Every structure is written in structure tokens, then in C-alpha cells.
Amino acid sequence: MHKHTHKFSNFPSLEFYHIRHGYRIFTEQVRSYDKNNAMDIMEFVKQEAEEKGRMEKETTVVFNLLTQTNFSDEQIADLVGVSVAFVEEVRVRKNKK
Numbered sequence: 738m739h740k741h742t743h744k745f746s747n748f749p750s751l752e753f754y755h756i757r758h759g760y761r762i763f764t765e766q767v768r769s770y771d772k773n774n775a776m777d778i779m780e781f782v783k784q785e786a787e788e789k790g791r792m793e794k795e796t797t798v799v800f801n802l803l804t805q806t807n808f809s810d811e812q813i814a815d816l817v818g819v820s821v822a823f824v825e826e827v828r829v830r831k832n833k834k
Contacts, residue, residue: 795819799827
């Protein structure tokens with residue numbers, strides 16, 4: 738009896754395809770931020786990590802000012818250098834705790 742093999746059996750697995758496809762999408766996102774294509778992926782990841790760290794720090798400072806002072810949202814926004822909407826978002830999350 739002759740064993741039939743699928744003519745596409747040499748193609749990468751579907752899982753591998755999704756990984757490659759995700760990498761392609763990620764690379765396209767990097768390029769959309771970097772119009773000159775001067776930034777490599779490691780630089781992009783580093784920038785994103787620095788931005789996340791900055792946001793976490795701002796959130797902590799705003800949270801502390803909300804809980805430890807009687808400053809208005811506008812005053813806190815001005816002191817920290819963030820928008821009033823950002824302060825309001827932190828206030829909402831603080832009140833949910």
C-alpha cells in the first residue's frame with residue numbers, strides 16, 4: 738500500500754507561521770514609529786521600556802499626591818507634568834481600591 742503524503746508537508750508548522758506573522762506585524766509597528774528605519778528592534782524595545790518606567794513613576798507620584806495632599810487635579814497635573822485626564826484616571830483607579 739502506498740502511503741500518501743500531503744504536498745505541503747514540508748511547509749513550516751502553523752505555529753511557526755503565527756510566530757513569523759507576529760514578528761512581521763511587530764516589525765511593521767516599529768517601522769511606523771521610526772520613519773527613517775534607523776531604529777532596530779532592540780532600540781524600540783528599550784524606548785518602550787523607558788516609556789513604561791516613566792509612566793509608572795508618574796502614576797506613583799500622582800497617586801501619592803492624591804492620597805497625601807489636598808491639591809486639586811489641576812495642581813497635581815501641573816506639578817507632575819501630566820494631563821488633568823491622567824490625574825483623573827489615577828484618581829478613578831485609586832477609588833476602586
